[in-house]
Amino acid sequence: MSDLIHASAVELAAQIANKTVSAVEVAQAHLDRIAEVDGRVNAFLYVDGDGALEQARAVDHAVASGQALSPLAGVPLALKDVLTQTGVPTTAGSKILEGWRPPYDATVVERLRDAGVVILGKTNMDEFAMGSSTENSAYGPTHNPWDLERIPGGSSGGSAAAVSAYEAPLAIGTDTGGSIRQPAAVTGIVGAKPTYGAVSRYGLVAFSSSLDQAGPFARTVVDTALLHSVIAGHDPRDSTSIKEPVPDVVGAAKSADVSKMRIGVVRELSGEGYQPGVQARFDEAVELLRAQGAEIIEISCPSFTYALGAYYLIAPSECSSNLARFDAMRFGLRTDDNGELSAEDVMRHTRAAGFGPEVKRRIILGTYALSSGYYDAYYGQAQKVRTLITRDFEAAWASVDVLISPTTPTEPFRIGERVNDPVAMYKADLCTLPSSLYGGPAISVPIGLGDENLPVGLQVMAPVMADDQVYRVASAVEKALAQQWGGLLLDQAVAL
Template structure:
């Protein structure tokens, strides 16, 4: 185990805590100290819950001292995206409209982590209500990429990915609606998993688009992600979309990493024009590695993937306009203009004007229009038909191959502010990830190197059939082992030290 506890993997930390080599309190304090040192530069967290974290860590240490059995991740710190509730901690969803709201209950994902002995460090930054691809839409300021502080960390879950990449937390929870776990993982050189839709509970997740949202793990290694996946996954009667089926053996797959005999399909439509040369180069090299490890690689066509992006940007805003209607200043959260002279409708309008940011307003307006009388069939109805066609493309492809692969994102991390005034350019960042959300199948992003042109991380996306999440981990583990042998260690070891970056920005 590393002498610097923040550089150790979650699996290493859990083992050391269970054996008494170190304590959960020591591990937690080390991460809180790291956060204090780098948070001014990274801004991955919206709320740090140090006192409760240390108390939870002390309980784990007491259980170990008493000889009680510990879970596989007991005592290990984790960061929680601020769109999942944690009783007693603020949940803002990155929005002014929920500023100061403290939920009285835990999300199922939160409760399962607490029951397993994980230590929640705090709540991470995100694009407002998870609407964005850069974490620049947060009402509380952007998060910075630990590889280059002038670059975006991806979105909407940039805070969770940045916390892991900056060694502020060994594990984090994100949510993926159109790529919000995988895209940040790709641009920060970390591992991000979108489980099968219904594989992890959405209870306590503040909904953006209910048919698309899915919580999942963020980590620095494939095994760490698998261990966290196992903790949070499984049927939940509180979530009507939860699948009542056994959790795939993702830990066994992560330990195996055997791709011999697997048939891997390269999606023809997710490549070519618009993709950075370095992204294409690292993707092709990673595919060659998989081939050298015994996988059979073929090209697969999914023709309706070309229509996934426009379909998604009708389905998501439509569901968002419905889900966000509850933020009206009447029940909880912000209330503006209530001076006794205005009607309820005027107060609602002023509250939403003050509480919602530009991107949220944009999507609510688009979604309300798409659902309106006379336009429903032309827009939302047609988008749902395209969704069916995308799902059928997946089904046809998975009848021929075990998994599909593509770049996770068309480019590496772009500069903060570069695309903030161009919504269409911003939406194109999710080009590769959106099809899996529309279909509900499992998918993940794994680091495969640095782009030659800018030295920033590149991710490879792996897509598997529903409830075949273990296939993601087989491929990811195989890549991780082979590439780390080539690199001489983890990709994140090549990242500049944050202190150096901060000094450079100051100059």
């Protein structure tokens, strides 16, 4: 049974389709694994055993009756607790939503169901996706399966850890400034942020609307691409959803051909602040790509230096407005409603009790950045920087097909190490912020272990709607390294 949890999504889907194993057996094996290790990892906030087995039975029924199956039918998945699922608790990692069961499905959830993907449960996250370590969850931190003392990255740390700890072969995360790529890198798996607008945001509890994007996690690039292809596509319920067809990410991942590709190395995303081990693994990956026939070109993107500043004004500004609805009137937590306090005071008390410190900090910061007299200097200025960053990307596309960098400047830090230093925490996103602000696709793929024997990731960034290109490059790196290592990086982790 245990090899069911180590199998890839592709393998599981094939075995379920040819009846070597049932979807129920696959689901049960993963539920057992969760029961075995999640007490130490804390990747899940809610395990929906009954729901998962019911979905698995439906897939088995479809198999038995000879119905056509989607490529991921019967494969289990961990869902970040920021996406709504009808009747299933959805907390966004916050106390203010404790006990809320949404009356509707996110579009992503609808697509997963339609594809026969089995949702095991909801995963831990930084409260409202604000954080880079999953320490900001109201429900306790998630632990990195490579070293339980370390952070699994964030904000989608629960989803990344679940895949890394073999609790699920697939997971959904969301990425606002790096919240898929950064946890993927530090847990030694693959994670992709699709082009903004490629995956519907309907049902995604908003943090920063102009940046939020849901995306896939898996242990292999092809699995990641398959999940991407299931959840992406136009949705009329999201006004910012892209109408053009989804690029052939699966085909690109399978081809892994980078010969004749022009790959740009971003000069600004290296040097001071980057751990030597991270830089060394990155340099080796560059050589692997060159060896496969890619042309490597150094590219300067001077505006990337300002991405951190722009991001930490735009995201808090939008969040201060998006989170206003958590007011104790229609859903979720309500405190101190003693008949004496007014609605206004109950709102104040509930928001004080229901939001954690980082969320409050960002709401206050965003309220400041939007307030009259400061708007132009902060929010307005940050939007202009966004334009400059986009121009840097556009200029790069004149000479290269993709840009690459380390995914994170450092290996995962220890739990608790940066909680009192917001700015140091924010720097974990240094490499991932530019493409978030630009809106183009980006992926993180494992490229080895750093100075502290912990995972290091390579980030590949591409033009808007050229998601296939990031999969192509990531797959080439994965293939070359698999030959060196005789398998995946994750095979080198100490078993839990």
